[in-house]
Amino acid sequence: AQSVSQHNHHVILSEAASLELGCNYSYGGTVNLFWYVQYPGQHLQLLLKYFSGDPLVKGIKGFEAEFIKSKFSFNLRKPSVQWSDTAEYFCAVNGGISGGYQKVTFGTGTKLQVIP
């Protein structure tokens, strides 16, 4: 079974600080990895995704994530956060089985609060 762990439940940063949110996954095969963001009162939006190729993926709004297969990790980073990045961030995984139904398994989320 696939699972996702996010170790930081609540992170508070000042504007311009650097961000790194941890994500570890458990799955026995090829995986697709995602980071979603949920702004207050809004729905899930895809920040970035990894399917294959370059393990460093860049997403929207200056976010990036690095897939480290040996560590089963997919940490999210941003060099300089803004107040508007205040949101909840979810790491997610689905099994990359071709032809599979590919349910997405989400982590518990990390609430990021950016202080102006």
Next chain:
Amino acid sequence: EPEVTQTPSHQVTQMGQEVILRCVPISNHLYFYWYRQILGQKVEFLVSFYNNEISEKSEIFDDQFSVERPDGSNFTLKIRSTKLEDSAMYFCASRGTSGRTNEQFFGPGTRLTVL
């Protein structure tokens, strides 16, 4: 850009009542999903649907739940007799072909409040 839509955005119902949550997936997509997010908790998979039948369901998806694709565009989630603990945000998602590089696109969600 095509998107998944859901109606209503907020549904309030009395315990024991039936509710139907509606979703319009992206038009050429073949795989459909329902997820839910209880307030303050993570998003949980409920069910996946392909080729007019359920392909996978979670433990949460018991006999009180059913899904249907009544026509070529809608995908519905029915809860027959709602319980207080069904209060949550329900997200619909759809995906294109079976290729592993196809991501799921999520709708904006329906907030269900059971009183």
